[in-house]
Amino acid sequence: MTEVIGREKSFLSTLREDRWWISPMLVLFGLLSFIVYSTWAAWQGEYFWWSGALNAEGFGGYLSPFYSPTFFLDITKEGIPPISHALFGEWPNWLWWLPGHSPAWLILIFPLSFRFTCYYYRKAYYRAFTFSPPACAVGGIPQKDYKGETGVLLFQNIHRYAMYFAIVFIFLLSYDAVMAFFRDGEFGVGVGSIILLINPILLGGYTFGCHSLRHLIGGRMDCFSCSHSAEHSHSRWKIVTYLNRRHQMFAWCSLVWVGLSDVYVRLVSMGVITDLNTWV
Amino acid sequence: MGNRKFKIYRGDNTKGELVDYNCDVTEGMVVLDAMHRIQADDANDMACRWNCKAGKCGSCSVEINGRPKLACMTRMNEYSPDETIMITPLKAFPIIKDTVTDVSWNYKQNLKIKPFSPAQNKNNTEKGLVMQQVDVERTQHFRKCIECYLCQNVCHVIRDQDAKEKFVGPRFMIRLASLEMHPMDDADRIPAIKEDHGSGMCNITRCCTEVCPEDIQITDDGIIPLKERVVDRYFDPVTMLYRKLFKK
Numbered sequence: 001m002t003e004v005i006g007r008e009k010s011f012l013s014t015l016r017e018d019r020w021w022i023s024p025m026l027v028l029f030g031l032l033s034f035i036v037y038s039t040w041a042a043w044q045g046e047y048f049w050w051s052g053a054l055n056a057e058g059f060g061g062y063l064s065p066f067y068s069p070t071f072f073l074d075i076t077k078e079g080i081p082p083i084s085h086a087l088f089g090e091w092p093n094w095l096w097w098l099p100g101h102s103p104a105w106l107i108l109i110f111p112l113s114f115r116f117t118c119y120y121y122r123k124a125y126y127r128a129f130t131f132s133p134p135a136c137a138v139g140g141i142p143q144k145d146y147k148g149e150t151g152v153l154l155f156q157n158i159h160r161y162a163m164y165f166a167i168v169f170i171f172l173l174s175y176d177a178v179m180a181f182f183r184d185g186e187f188g189v190g191v192g193s194i195i196l197l198i199n200p201i202l203l204g205g206y207t208f209g210c211h212s213l214r215h216l217i218g219g220r221m222d223c224f225s226c227s228h229s230a231e232h233s234h235s236r237w238k239i240v241t242y243l244n245r246r247h248q249m250f251a252w253c254s255l256v257w258v259g260l261s262d263v264y265v266r267l268v269s270m271g272v273i274t275d276l277n278t279w280v
Numbered sequence: 281m282g283n284r285k286f287k288i289y290r291g292d293n294t295k296g297e298l299v300d301y302n303c304d305v306t307e308g309m310v311v312l313d314a315m316h317r318i319q320a321d322d323a324n325d326m327a328c329r330w331n332c333k334a335g336k337c338g339s340c341s342v343e344i345n346g347r348p349k350l351a352c353m354t355r356m357n358e359y360s361p362d363e364t365i366m367i368t369p370l371k372a373f374p375i376i377k378d379t380v381t382d383v384s385w386n387y388k389q390n391l392k393i394k395p396f397s398p399a400q401n402k403n404n405t406e407k408g409l410v411m412q413q414v415d416v417e418r419t420q421h422f423r424k425c426i427e428c429y430l431c432q433n434v435c436h437v438i439r440d441q442d443a444k445e446k447f448v449g450p451r452f453m454i455r456l457a458s459l460e461m462h463p464m465d466d467a468d469r470i471p472a473i474k475e476d477h478g479s480g481m482c483n484i485t486r487c488c489t490e491v492c493p494e495d496i497q498i499t500d501d502g503i504i505p506l507k508e509r510v511v512d513r514y515f516d517p518v519t520m521l522y523r524k525l526f527k528k
Binding site: 004005006007009014015016017018119122123126127132133136137139140142143146147148149150153154157158159160211212214215216219220222223224225226234244245 | 289298343366412434462483500504505509
């Protein structure tokens with residue numbers, strides 16, 4: 001007889017023989033790829049706009065979602081919108097320290113905080129990055145005094161506030177999607193218009209399926225049938241629940257699409273690829 | 281389906297070993313059938329807990345090839361013919377004998393929960409409060425739980441982090457959710473959910489939902505809504521102010 005088998009509590013201890021590590025590895029690869037690309041793209045501060053010609057004026061054009069809304073613009077850069085698109089005008093001197101004079105740094109904190117505190121992404125990165133645990137029935141890193149989300153991670157409770165900002169961004173990106181169907185005020189359709197239209201749809205599917213929204217919109221109630229307003233809340237709750245059941249799918253699709261949207265606008269703006277459209 | 285190889289844990293909480301067995305498996309057999317055949321033919325003294333053999337009593341919870349499962353609901357044809365099937369007891373609980381574990385810690389957690397407290401003054405009809413189907417469905421979803429404790433076993437807070445004192449576990453978060461969301465219940469369990477039952481210990485890695493044989497959405501419908509109710513009470517200044525102003 002030996003010591004009791006399969007009960008040691010060490011890192012990665014498991015009796016599982018299947019390839020449990022594939023899922024966390026894919027998540028690790030996917031999230032790291034996005035983090036590296038989005039950091040690089042935000043650092044550039046240029047080639048995030050296209051409207052038929054470099055620095056073209058007029059209503060309409062493609063704007064990368066990483067740069068929307070554009071608070072300030074450094075007019076010395078290439079591939080940027082007309083200065084009239086900047087909410088607060090030219091790049092201020094007091095922001096000299098921001099890498100690449102990129103307006104993306106000023107807004108990425110909002111979608112980042114929403115995704116970082118998201119109940120789906122928490123599962124994804126707790127498994128893939130902090131190994132707590134790496135997979136079901138696989139030993140995580142043993143901690144002497146495990147605190148879960150009661151210690152440093154208490155900040156996860158800001159998720160609903162991050163969600164409020166995320167909803168504002170859905171409207172901003174929807175406006176950008178409409179803009180993408182115009183060039184110099186003329187209506188048309190390009191590949192970029194379709195890409196930038198799909199972007200807020202996927203982001204909306206993700207944001208409106210948020211667990212916090214599901215709670216606030218009706219889940220907080222104990223009785224769905226006790227009043228007319230409760231019945232209306234239940235109807236809204238059912239819609240959010242439909243999206244919530246697909247939260248993981250929308251989380252990944254919207255993440256990939258927002259990255260692809262930036263890649264597309266950047267490549268068109270740099271002249272690497274040509275946008276197929278009805279304006280030419 | 282032919283002769284299949286098994287490794288079954290034999291021993292107690294202090295020492296034991298994986299013993300090799302062979303068993304003739306026929307079409308339609310589940311792992312529990314194979315355990316019974318091994319018990320009858322080769323190991324008359326092997327302890328094996330079971331009752332309904334229909335996935336409704338939650339007695340035959342074990343770990344099969346390292347994954348928490350009900351032995352009576354795990355078909356033999358899920359495994360390839362040359363695969364050795366390893367059956368071990370639930371890791372999170374002390375072994376009584378062989379694959380049988382002592383799950384009494386769970387009953388103690390249940391006793392900590394404030395029981396159903398029907399309100400005396402809630403009415404939506406002349407006969408008092410009558411629950412409509414939408415409300416019945418919501419709490420009935422949680423009452424599908426068969427108390428197999430697979431979720432408790434796979435929860436890493438209980439299984440790996442030795443935090444049994446701080447967290448009641450997913451099964452009892454589900455019980456708390458069924459009481460908290462019940463239209464007729466009037467008790468306030470939110471402070472206890474935060475402090476005594478340890479909602480903050482759960483980090484939403486969803487293994488409980490993955491292993492649930494009743495497909496209860498433990499995380500999405502139980503734990504997260506309770507965590508959100510704790511946020512309402514303790515971490516959201518707007519809802520705190522609203523409650524203060526309107527005395528809710």
